[in-house]
Amino acid sequence: MPASKNTHAENGDPHAFLPLTPAVFHILLALADGERHGYSIMREVEVYTNGQLKLGATTLYRSIRQMLAAGLIIESDERPDSTLDDERRRYYRLSDLGRQVALAEMQRLDRLMAVARGKRLSLNQAAPGITTGMTMGGL
Amino acid sequence: MSVPPPSSSSHPSQPAPKPWSVAATLHVYRMLLGMYPRGFRAAYGADVLQVFRQRCGDAYRERGAAGVMRLWLPAIVDLLIGAVADYCCLAVEAWRRSMSTDRVRSSAITVFCAYIAFVLAGIGFQKMSEYEDFTQAAKAHTLIGVSFNVILFGSGIALLAVLGGGLPLAFASLRYALSARRTDILLLFGVPAIAAGALIGYGAIIMAVMRGQQLQPLHIAFLHIAFLGLIVVLILGAIASAAAVSLAVKRSQIDGNLFYFARIPAAITTLTMLAICLATIVWGLGLRFDAPQLFNGDGGLVATSTAANWFGIVTVMTIATLVAMAGVARSFNMPRHMRATVA
Numbered sequence: 001m002p003a004s005k006n007t008h009a010e011n012g013d014p015h016a017f018l019p020l021t022p023a024v025f026h027i028l029l030a031l032a033d034g035e036r037h038g039y040s041i042m043r044e045v046e047v048y049t050n051g052q053l054k055l056g057a058t059t060l061y062r063s064i065r066q067m068l069a070a071g072l073i074i075e076s077d078e079r080p081d082s083t084l085d086d087e088r089r090r091y092y093r094l095s096d097l098g099r100q101v102a103l104a105e106m107q108r109l110d111r112l113m114a115v116a117r118g119k120r121l122s123l124n125q126a127a128p129g130i131t132t133g134m135t136m137g138g139l
Numbered sequence: 140m141s142v143p144p145p146s147s148s149s150h151p152s153q154p155a156p157k158p159w160s161v162a163a164t165l166h167v168y169r170m171l172l173g174m175y176p177r178g179f180r181a182a183y184g185a186d187v188l189q190v191f192r193q194r195c196g197d198a199y200r201e202r203g204a205a206g207v208m209r210l211w212l213p214a215i216v217d218l219l220i221g222a223v224a225d226y227c228c229l230a231v232e233a234w235r236r237s238m239s240t241d242r243v244r245s246s247a248i249t250v251f252c253a254y255i256a257f258v259l260a261g262i263g264f265q266k267m268s269e270y271e272d273f274t275q276a277a278k279a280h281t282l283i284g285v286s287f288n289v290i291l292f293g294s295g296i297a298l299l300a301v302l303g304g305g306l307p308l309a310f311a312s313l314r315y316a317l318s319a320r321r322t323d324i325l326l327l328f329g330v331p332a333i334a335a336g337a338l339i340g341y342g343a344i345i346m347a348v349m350r351g352q353q354l355q356p357l358h359i360a361f362l363h364i365a366f367l368g369l370i371v372v373l374i375l376g377a378i379a380s381a382a383a384v385s386l387a388v389k390r391s392q393i394d395g396n397l398f399y400f401a402r403i404p405a406a407i408t409t410l411t412m413l414a415i416c417l418a419t420i421v422w423g424l425g426l427r428f429d430a431p432q433l434f435n436g437d438g439g440l441v442a443t444s445t446a447a448n449w450f451g452i453v454t455v456m457t458i459a460t461l462v463a464m465a466g467v468a469r470s471f472n473m474p475r476h477m478r479a480t481v482a
Contacts, residue, residue, distance in 0.1 A: 038186055038189075038190045039189070039193045039194070054213065056213060056214065056217025056218075056221070057187045057190040057194070057214070057217065058172075058175070058187055058217050058218055058221035059221060060190065062179070062183075062221055062224070062225065064183075065179070065182065065183060090186060
């Protein structure tokens with residue numbers, strides 16, 4: 001990240017984080033419903049992308065480390081039910097900044113989609129293997 | 140093959156015996172995870188293994204050993220790409236840190252060396268202006284008197300600032316040399332003592348030679364030559380001492396925060412040098428207009444021209460001040476990401 005971008009990010013400007021990497025955006029989306037542990041994030045992403053995106057374990061935790069450092073997510077102290085869960089598991093939740101960054105990325109992608117629609121591209125012209133489900137999952 | 144359903148992601152992993160395919164995969168995965176930097180492994184190694192263990196367990200329940208084997212390629216690619224990216228990040232971070240530390244370190248050394256050159260010129264000024272004629276002129280003429288006092292007062296402030304910024308660095312360097320058993324650094328710190336010893340020894344020899352001698356023209360000529368030699372010893376000693384101490388500090392592993400702190404005394408030193416330099420110029424101009432007989436006389440070092448001496452002193456002071464200003468400006472103009480890595 002360039003120095004000027006770093007400066008804005010340190011000042012809490014959500015737009016300074018954009019564009020997000022796919023892994024970071026998907027983790028933010030997975031945490032939008034509530035706190036989750038690492039494997040739960042991985043499964044959630046896999047489910048809502050119809051198995052198109054499978055985050056690797058190290059990719060997941062390298063992203064989590066980066067997002068914790070940037071203040072996009074917070075490690076949660078609370079556990080849903082300690083009797084049902086492994087106490088060593090760490091749970092994560094969105095921070096206010098993380099929520100703002102996710103919204104800013106959604107707006108960015110919305111604008112991009114509006115431009116794409118303006119180009120009169122049709123999903124019927126899509127390359128073989130590209131489906132509506134995947135496109136939506138990618139967003 | 141009958142395969143059990145996938146486990147719920149939120150349930151704890153069961154301590155059931157692992158199938159050989161899962162156990163072997165986890166063993167290889169744990170070994171490959173060892174490629175990662177220590178910091179990442181310490182912070183997230185257990186979490187990564189736990190997640191991968193669950194993934195393997197689910198894959199086995201869904202598709203058996205074949206399902207576990209299908210995890211291998213993406214897992215290895217993920218591990219390799221992540222490890223390379225992590226090491227690249229660490230290398231960039233280390234490079235930035237060294238660049239920023241080198242920058243403040245070289246700035247501090249630059250200001251210190253410039254100050255030593257400035258002090259040499261200041262000693263010349265002090266020797267020139269210590270005679271009764273000059274002190275009388277300072278008392279009689281306000282401009283000369285005020286500028287002379289600014290020089291005296293400024294010298295004290297500059298010395299205190301250099302000690303305030305330099306002593307912590309010198310102590311840190313010495314502590315490092317002692318703890319790391321770096322005799323080369325300890326020897327470098329011995330150079331100023333040797334230089335001081337050489338200067339005192341040279342002075343003592345001249346005093347011994349001249350003791351009891353009547354001042355004949357030949358003796359006066361010898362004294363002038365001996366005094367010039369003393370100046371040469373002083374200058375060489377100062378250069379050697381400044382270079383040795385700078386090299387010692389440069390070779391030592393010192394906390395970047397100390398250099399970061401040293402920027403403030405360095406800035407005070409530089410501002411004081413600027414004030415002294417301007418005061419010396421004003422002193423000379425005041426002497427030129429208020430006491431021209433002194434300015435045009437031979438009151439300089441070794442009975443040389445006062446004006447030429449003053450010009451030489453002002454030139455050295457100006458160059459030293461400009462060099463120090465450049466050093467301070469360089470340390471204060473660090474990009475933000477460099478400052479962050481220093482702190």
